[in-house]
Amino acid sequence: MVHSVRRSIFTRIARLAWLPLCFLLVACHVDMYDQPKYKPNDVSNFFPDGRAMQPPPANTVPLNSYNPDSPLMTGRIEGQLADQLPPEIKLDAALLAHGQSRYNAFCAPCHGLVGDGNGVIAYRGPMTVTSLHNDRLRTVQIGYFFDVITNGIGKMYSYASRIPPEDRWAIAVYVRALQLSQNADVALLTEAELQQVRAGR
């Protein structure tokens, strides 16, 4: 009697012996982890340049979404640098705030937070960066800033691939605000602001 009870416990345990094998199976998952499909930034051995994300061929424009010749995309009105914002861009506080965040991310490393051409990269040198506060840039059309961001100028590279056109306009507007901030006319300040300035000194 005692004997058979012990045997049945043993066989019961023995029947579960396959369970630890499951732990081996859990680790066998490579098939679905790396599926034969491309995700962004993957390496490809199909395309000669080794990229799964192929850059679009030269002069490609998106279908239907943009008119590549509009002031919004070129910063120009009939070939001349635009002296006003394109109709798609509405000037308000949100646009300025957006421009500030873009400027601080993309321009400030070189041009500095206030645009004096003394950002941390310029400061450590040997790069010399133009200050945005001179009479020429204060009076130039707003489309000029759009153009510089889009096409670069001299030693400054183009930022068109990283900053979409709407954001470029927001930056241009913010640059104007920066210029005003560094060249404000005392006569335009309110009494409260004047007091703040005096207290600051």
Next chain:
Amino acid sequence: MSAQIFPRNANAIFLASLFGLVMLVVGTIAAMVGFYLSPWYTDVGVAKAQPVPFSHKHHVSELKIDCRYCHATVEKAATAGFPATETCMSCHSQVWTTSPLLEVVRTSYQTGEPVVWNRIYDLPDFVYFNHSIHVAKGIGCSSCHGRIDQQQLAAKAQPLYMGWCLGCHRAPEDHIRPREEVFNMEWDVNSLSLAERQRLVIEYQIPTDGRLTNCFVCHR
């Protein structure tokens, strides 16, 4: 009466070996679980060699360059993306132009062959992930990528287990921060009280009815 086949101590040996077998199985399982959780398997904290020894500590912490300067699509797209060679060259065409460490970048710029970075965070192909929604809803880079601004060579801060994703999807108030602070690496969640964070969850309209833990959110 047949002869004794087994010696007297056979019972003891049998029990001892049964015990040994059980311990072996338990030990093997424990070792496998331990391996599964350890950096050998998860790569957490293990820096990978890169074609260029790019340092986030230097560029982010010391030079204060914004994440978006290099990972420009992070707010708009599913992927944060790796910087194009041109992005490095916008500075390195003028600073540190002769550094031998940057030879790979300069060659890449001349030939158009991309620099192939070794991926650090890589989800299985059956998981769908999207950066833009997390950034838009006030989940900061450091909540998932840790203090990458303190790393010379980037290393994983996270094994990216499903339970970790679910944990935050169940209780986003434990991690949420104001949108303006998403790129701030030094942000401390506890600088806002729980009530303030719960208010943010409501303000950003993050569903808290369990919808975010549905399987099809991530496995689609």
